[in-house]
Amino acid sequence: MIRYPALNKPVKIGVTAPSSGLHREDHHLLEEAVYRMEEKGFRVVVGQTCWTEFKSKSAHAKSRAEELNLMLQDPSIQFIFPPWGGELLIEILEYMEFDKITPKWILGYSDISTLLLAITLKSGIATAHGTNLVDLRGQVSDPTTAQWEKVLFMKKGEEVIQYPSEKYQLRWQHDDVTDWVYHLSEPTKWKTIKNTPLYIKGRLLGGCIDVIRHLIGTPFGDVRHFQQQYINNEPIIWFFENCQLTVTDLRRTLVQMKLAGWFDHCSGILFGRSAAKESVHDYHILDVYMELAEELTIPIAYDFDCGHMPPQLTLINGAYAEVRVYNNNGNMVKQIFK
Incomplete structure (x- = not known):
């Protein structure tokens, strides 16, 4: 529990x-x-x-x-x-x-x-x-x-619903002070692979993939124990944001997570917006998302409000969640403390 x-x-x-x-x-x-x-x-x-x-x-x-x-x-x-x-x-x-x-x-x-x-x-x-x-x-x-x-x-026992931001920040401008710190200029749009509707349920887990990947294989990254001990093997919704990993390094990391069992009982994955998405030769960030979706046979959303291109939602590790992404209309994250 x-x-x-x-x-x-x-x-x-x-x-x-x-x-x-x-x-x-x-x-x-x-x-x-x-x-x-x-x-x-x-x-x-x-x-x-x-x-x-x-x-x-x-x-x-x-x-x-x-x-x-x-x-x-x-x-x-x-x-x-x-x-x-x-x-x-x-x-x-x-x-x-x-x-x-x-x-x-x-x-x-x-x-x-x-x-x-x-x-x-x-x-x-x-x-x-x-x-x-x-x-x-x-x-x-x-x-x-x-x-x-x-x-x-x-x-x-209570619940909260959060919706996509209206706009997000493309780059940090620390020398240009605003009333709310950020410089929100770009329209937000949550997206899915092949633009197919996404509706998933499960327990939220995630963070900055650059650093949480280093928990794999340590006593601090035992996802299987967490599933058995605390959530009775309920499905997990992973949320990741990539700060600096290259596209190929991100792919290696996701494969390692898969091999380590982190994606067992996974109902879907949410990727936050990222500035680190420059292609490596002809290998693109969408290739990474599509390959993972096909391998795991789960839905994937991206350009989510999460990470180093603010603003971002407040996501609770361990909370029960329902996530809906549908053509940028009716998109939401519901979290329930149960």
Whole structure:
């Protein structure tokens, strides 16, 4: 059975950097985001790891794990919100005290999805894939991003429906400040292979494929155990977003996942928008999606609101979901906390 964290006001947020922290010149980004959270009525405590960054990590792996473990075990903290992702979160997993974790929300994406997926697979505790804290530093949030609050304040047994964004961001423009941080300029359109309608049900699992692939073959990536122990072998809906993998590297990764059994009892796959889709010779990203759909005989959707081309939905690892994609009309993701 999936365990869902519950938020009760006033909510105290613990901010820690299990992957990358912030260089001094970027401290204002976190300070602004914390201010916005406090404006909303959240209490915020910021860990020491957030203020440092050296050799692609906020601190030594043991230090990062210790701060995270303390926040996860602190009964006064209901919600863990890293500032952003990074590169080397996987270093901390061997030092984490998974057996002492009590259900509390962790929200993030990119490298943070390594932590999210590992916790859900090992403990059956739901985790939240969505916006970074520093991306909430704007005066307002776009409607898609703003859904994170509604989703995380849900109680067990409740449901929420999210719809496609109207527009998405093609590229980051940090030197051009907007009220809601992003520069949403391109029309959003969820798509399916061969434009066939998609309607699937199952338990959501996923994250940034660049990093979660490294859980395969480790104690932190045992999908089969998760299926048997926590969801009674219900089908899984995988959601992936590709930050930097080449088309051929993405293909290799998906084949490895297939061989490792990650796609057993899979009802469908959702791929987020990606800037990393340049063809390798005559091999295209659509070739990857079509080959996988044929091999697994499952439906696949792509250009989903998920990942490094925001905005993105708030997707809960472990939640029961129903997903519909039909010619950009009536598209939705329903999540039920059951």
